[in-house]
Amino acid sequence: MKFEILTLFPEMFEGVLGSSILNKAQERELIEVETINIRAYATDKHKQADDYPYGGGAGMVMKPEPIFRAVDSLEIDEDVPVIFLTPQGKTFNQKMAKDFAKKERLVLLCGHYEGIDQRVRGELVSHEISIGDFVLTGGELPAMILVDAISRMVPGVLGSDESYIEDSFYHGILDYPQYTRPQEFRGLEVPDILLSGDHGKIARWRRKEALKKTLLRRSDLLEEVELSSEDKKLLAEIREELKKEG
Numbered sequence: 001m002k003f004e005i006l007t008l009f010p011e012m013f014e015g016v017l018g019s020s021i022l023n024k025a026q027e028r029e030l031i032e033v034e035t036i037n038i039r040a041y042a043t044d045k046h047k048q049a050d051d052y053p054y055g056g057g058a059g060m061v062m063k064p065e066p067i068f069r070a071v072d073s074l075e076i077d078e079d080v081p082v083i084f085l086t087p088q089g090k091t092f093n094q095k096m097a098k099d100f101a102k103k104e105r106l107v108l109l110c111g112h113y114e115g116i117d118q119r120v121r122g123e124l125v126s127h128e129i130s131i132g133d134f135v136l137t138g139g140e141l142p143a144m145i146l147v148d149a150i151s152r153m154v155p156g157v158l159g160s161d162e163s164y165i166e167d168s169f170y171h172g173i174l175d176y177p178q179y180t181r182p183q184e185f186r187g188l189e190v191p192d193i194l195l196s197g198d199h200g201k202i203a204r205w206r207r208k209e210a211l212k213k214t215l216l217r218r219s220d221l222l223e224e225v226e227l228s229s230e231d232k233k234l235l236a237e238i239r240e241e242l243k244k245e246g
Helices: 010-017 020-027 064-074 094-100 118-123 140-151 161-165 199-217 219-223 229-245
Strands: 002-007 032-037 082-091 105-110 127-130
Touching: 002 010, 002 064, 002 140, 010 020, 010 032, 010 140, 020 032, 020 140, 032 064, 064 105, 064 118, 082 140, 094 140, 105 140, 127 140, 199 219, 199 229
Parallel strands: 002 032, 002 105, 082 105, 082 127
Antiparallel strands: none
16 A cells, blocks of 8 residues: 655654564555655745744644645545544544555645645545644654554554454454563563463453453443453453452
């Protein structure tokens, strides 16, 4: 799949895109990422991409003309999502990542300053997405997060599809605890069940631990996920154990 990122600061993406899994995914042509400098589409001699807001107020607003020209240059059809990264958007989650990963192309628009001209939002943008209820200096960091999260859902990027299937939130709940060598470290030992070789018991333990972590840290998720009869039984056990622990 291809990501096309419209930004005033394309250099910000070099470290993230040139490292680790994202870099390998590009080398293997599983994903393609192109950064487009919005200033390149400004026509005045100063390459001005922002201006003072009509009606007054502090700060600057990104101008519509360079953004429209940049999007026009991509020659996209209406099926290609154009995502504006903004605190006012819907909060990004794993379901969105899975849905966007099914697309062949995504356009990410990074705002800056006090925002972008409303005509861009009204005519070009198909999705407004936030990564949380806080304000950043621009949309570049959120765009990086979307590229990373969505790329993980692309087959082959992680090497094994099981890697992302077992991630937190993929099935709507948090992940179970993970352990590796050494078996004992500073008096802390790996749970015996993980050394037993009994895959059935290990799977049950992992599911129970995942449910317990979710109950204690993000109980709201349990109201949205579809729980099996076994899950409900495990949750009953967990609640009973927590009662006994006081």
